[in-house]
Amino acid sequence: MPILLGRALMRIQSPEATGQPMMHVLERLTSSQLRAIATLRQYGTLRSTSERLGRQPDTLRRSITNLEAVMARPLVNPSRFGLELTSDGKVFGTLVGAALAELHAAYTQVWDRLGSIGGAVEIGVVRATAADLVPTAILRTVQTAPNGIFRVLRDGYEEMLDALRSGRLDYVCTTVRDGIPPDIEGLALGQTVTRVFCRQDHPLMQGAPRSLAELARYPWVGPPAETGAAQAFRDTFSQAGLEPPIFSVETVSTEWTGRRLAQSDYLALFTVLATGTDYGLKDFASLPMLIIGAPRTVWLIHRKGWEPTRLQNLFAENILG
Structure with missing residues (x-):
């Protein structure tokens, strides 16, 4: 434990910064101070940290103020949430949590x-x-x-x-x-692929595989635009010379998406393991012969x-x- 905390101290300051040897700094640290900074790093707000540790906010403030005095460096700033960690506070809180x-x-x-x-x-x-x-x-x-x-x-x-x-x-x-x-x-462990899912009796499941142009005419549910799956989706249509469909709903909620698929002609994008059973999607069908983007490890x-x-x-x- 002292070695791990020593490494945490070294990440944000040199031993000379406090004007005292490293071991003297470590000896002045208390478990309540360390738990306070690590938990604040995890939960982000003074209120959540207080609830998690079962301590009053004012008591937590004092612990962190005392920790700053030992460290001779500011670790928090006032914020509308009570306190927010400085960049040094985030680094130290992360490393203390690991310790x-x-x-x-x-x-x-x-x-x-x-x-x-x-x-x-x-x-x-x-x-x-x-x-x-x-x-x-x-x-x-x-x-x-x-x-x-x-x-x-x-x-x-x-x-x-x-x-x-x-x-x-x-x-x-x-x-x-x-x-x-x-x-x-x-x-x-294996690979994932991104596929298009729909209800089992969807019109697109009847007959031969359909073109991307036909898929573009249906409403879509998909992941947030910044995700890799969403980018691969846009690239797939663009490379075929088509305007990518807009996700009328962006969500990562499998439950919400499943209800929408079961009740409509919506299509949805899901990333699944290339092998094995995806029990969360067992009631739905994936369009055959269509993989969006490249497999990922x-x-x-x-x-x-x-x-x-x-x-x-x-x-x-x-x-x-």
């Missing part, structure tokens, strides 16, 4: 050595991996480790990457943008240098098959 996660893992490993596989696995997912891949791996793991706890989060890619770096997530099962970052490691990623517990290792082994 606290490592400490928790160390306690779990002690129990592991006593013969009981326990603890928790915090997993970030995207829709494609949440449909079957991750649930199947969890079920396999529970058979060996029935006392294990699994927490699954579905969020934006950047948000999950931030949670991974700060120790709030152990793994993220996802496709990646612009390659795997240098501070992250990953194992390839699915990764199980984690922090570089991270040492998983037995339960976390077991989950990784099971998701690899």
